[in-house]
Amino acid sequence: MPSTHAIFERLVADKPALRLDTADLVARGERAAKARRRAQATGAVSALAAGGLALAAIANAAGNHATPTTATPAAPPGFAFTSAEQIMTADARVVAAMLKRAGPSGKVTLSSPSAITNETKRTIHEVSYRLNGADVTLLENVSAPGGNPELMTTGLATGSQTSPCDVPHHPQTTQKDGAVVSYAWFVDCAGTSLPDGAVLWTMRVQWPDGTAPQASPEAIVEAADGSSVFVQTSSTANGAATPAMTRAEVGDLAVSLAQAWRG
Amino acid sequence: MRATERAQFEAFVAARSDALWRTAYLLCGDWHQAQDVVQTALIKLYVAWHRVEQREGMEAYARQIVVRCVIDERRRGWRREQPTEAVPDAIGHDDPNNENRDVLLAALSGVPRDQRAVLVLRYWEDLSIAETAHLLGISAGTVKSRAFRGLTTLRDRLPAALSQLTDDPTEESTDA
Numbered sequence: 001m002p003s004t005h006a007i008f009e010r011l012v013a014d015k016p017a018l019r020l021d022t023a024d025l026v027a028r029g030e031r032a033a034k035a036r037r038r039a040q041a042t043g044a045v046s047a048l049a050a051g052g053l054a055l056a057a058i059a060n061a062a063g064n065h066a067t068p069t070t071a072t073p074a075a076p077p078g079f080a081f082t083s084a085e086q087i088m089t090a091d092a093r094v095v096a097a098m099l100k101r102a103g104p105s106g107k108v109t110l111s112s113p114s115a116i117t118n119e120t121k122r123t124i125h126e127v128s129y130r131l132n133g134a135d136v137t138l139l140e141n142v143s144a145p146g147g148n149p150e151l152m153t154t155g156l157a158t159g160s161q162t163s164p165c166d167v168p169h170h171p172q173t174t175q176k177d178g179a180v181v182s183y184a185w186f187v188d189c190a191g192t193s194l195p196d197g198a199v200l201w202t203m204r205v206q207w208p209d210g211t212a213p214q215a216s217p218e219a220i221v222e223a224a225d226g227s228s229v230f231v232q233t234s235s236t237a238n239g240a241a242t243p244a245m246t247r248a249e250v251g252d253l254a255v256s257l258a259q260a261w262r263g
Numbered sequence: 264m265r266a267t268e269r270a271q272f273e274a275f276v277a278a279r280s281d282a283l284w285r286t287a288y289l290l291c292g293d294w295h296q297a298q299d300v301v302q303t304a305l306i307k308l309y310v311a312w313h314r315v316e317q318r319e320g321m322e323a324y325a326r327q328i329v330v331r332c333v334i335d336e337r338r339r340g341w342r343r344e345q346p347t348e349a350v351p352d353a354i355g356h357d358d359p360n361n362e363n364r365d366v367l368l369a370a371l372s373g374v375p376r377d378q379r380a381v382l383v384l385r386y387w388e389d390l391s392i393a394e395t396a397h398l399l400g401i402s403a404g405t406v407k408s409r410a411f412r413g414l415t416t417l418r419d420r421l422p423a424a425l426s427q428l429t430d431d432p433t434e435e436s437t438d439a
Binding site: 003004005007008010011012015016018019020022025026028029030032033191193197199222223224227 | 264269272273276277280281284285288289294298301302305306307309310367368371375376377380382383385386387389399400401402404405408414417421
């Protein structure tokens with residue numbers, strides 16, 4: 001009985017000679033490094049431009065709750081954050097999907113341009129609307145590959161976790177920017193594999209101080225490459241927390257937003 | 264990049280590129296595509312070289328880039344590999360060294376890419392469940408389930424003489 005390793009060894013036993021020119025690799029690496037430095041130098045300008053165009057797309061989408069009419073380049077592959085232009089168009093699709101979900105009373109809340117688009121890590125949108133007498137807020141957070149630790153800044157994961165469902169027995173920490181993060185206690189958390197290899201996590205969250213139990217479920221779609229779409233919901237009616245939607249609904253919303261992001 | 268760092272990079276390429284190539288081949292099933300992936304990964308590694316503080320972690324970092332390069336290539340639809348519906352019956356008896364290779368490759372090609380990545384990392388790279396989960400950005404439970412499904416698919420597609428794989432998908436690596 002062979003082991004899988006033995007099977008693999010047989011497959012690579014006739015490996016041809018690898019033709020790698022190290023000097024060529026170094027030269028191409030130097031060119032890539034220079035291109036990266038140039039991109040970083042112009043990144044701030046691009047981000048500002050993307051923010052402005054995204055706002056235009058959002059306003060457009062808010063008016064008719066339809067797909068924005070901005071020019072759309074080639075669909076972005078996965079969640080890869082490769083350009084400000086890609087983020088702009090993908091953002092517009094996501095916001096349009098959120099507003100469609102919110103209905104006629106939906107409006108986008110933007111606290112600051114820097115909170116809208118961060119082309120290297122993640123992009124965040126918040127949509128608020130009224131439903132059945134309740135004020136409902138959807139917060140959506142798309143993280144690029146490797147951006148999953150960004151969940152740490154919202155207190156929803158720690159660096160040692162292998163899934164958002166792991167209960168993070170973790171003390172408060174102070175981020176580099178001085179923000180103090182209290183880690184959530186997850187309760188009633190579940191993961192489901194999706195056909196494309198991603199995993200959908202849905203959960204109800206309770207914070208350790210017990211002062212603000214989250215009545216509404218949350219959902220995270222984790223793609224195989226480590227990128228994620230994270231949806232938080234909250235809802236209050238007459239000053240009391242009330243579920244904004246069911247667990248299945250928020251899961252469906254997260255999946256639809258992930259699809260909107262991909263285009 | 265400074266001269267000392269360049270020398271370190273060149274030494275790394277000389278020492279590890281073959282191993283990365285084999286891993287890339289097992290992930291994508293095509294030596295030419297695997298070579299392209301390794302070149303792309305090494306260029307990315309060059310750009311990031313100064314940011315990787317611990318040199319002992321360089322190989323793990325390079326392996327991660329290779330895995331993601333293969334995934335990215337597949338997203339672009341640039342796939343030379345052609346999975347077959349069924350394992351061919353005929354085996355080339357005139358060349359014992361090659362007799363099972365095509366069959367094995369066809370069987371591996373039939374394993375979905377996410378499960379295949381787990382099999383390669385677990386049983387070729389000998390990564391632990393936790394290391395595999397971290398590299399692929401998935402949970403440990405997902406690693407186990409993908410390993411189980413991947414081994415099942417592989418067994419189903421292998422000829423009877425080879426199909427009794429000894430691996431237990433839930434068993435942790437000894438080096439974990």
